[in-house]
Amino acid sequence: MKRLLLTPLALVALVCATIASAQTPTTSNVYILPMAGGMDQYLAGRLARERVLPVVTDPKTAGVVMTDRLGEAFEARLNQLVPPPAAESVDEKDDLKASAKENAVHPAFQSSARRGTFFLVDAKTRQVVWSGYFRPLKNPNPDSLDKQAAEIAKNLKTTFGR
Numbered sequence: 001m002k003r004l005l006l007t008p009l010a011l012v013a014l015v016c017a018t019i020a021s022a023q024t025p026t027t028s029n030v031y032i033l034p035m036a037g038g039m040d041q042y043l044a045g046r047l048a049r050e051r052v053l054p055v056v057t058d059p060k061t062a063g064v065v066m067t068d069r070l071g072e073a074f075e076a077r078l079n080q081l082v083p084p085p086a087a088e089s090v091d092e093k094d095d096l097k098a099s100a101k102e103n104a105v106h107p108a109f110q111s112s113a114r115r116g117t118f119f120l121v122d123a124k125t126r127q128v129v130w131s132g133y134f135r136p137l138k139n140p141n142p143d144s145l146d147k148q149a150a151e152i153a154k155n156l157k158t159t160f161g162r
Helices: 008-023 036-049 072-081 090-103 142-160
Strands: 030-032 064-067 117-122 128-133
Touching: 030 036, 036 142, 064 072, 128 142
Parallel strands: 030 064
Antiparallel strands: 064 117, 117 128
8 A cells, every 4th residue: 555645845735725725715706895095996907807806796696795894884784785694593693693792893993094904704604704904005096006906916816826
């Protein structure tokens, strides 16, 4: 019987590949919520043009949602766009409400100004599957917005191996 021997480097690569595949969004379609300065338009263009993730205009067909803010307002908007699966019992509904309270972002951390962090949230599980910080632009002109969208697309492409 032949044995398969893995070098330490091959073993590390195998573990990293397994972890990365576990964190890849369940579906590749992304719906992008409106963002400060029109960044959502630049991101949609870059993600589609560079074939990082297919961008959809119908949130119900999206596996992930991209946003630049998290918190109660985001949760409410996501629930409007993609209603969560109906809870089967009163206990499950109570668990969902308790979980939402525990995971809520304190109002002091919410803002209408862009903070530089972008998130991909799984539409079904509501878990953040990717986040990245990109320094907020001092002068959000079209060229700088497009350049930053390109950086975000490159980061996503590297992260998910697309």
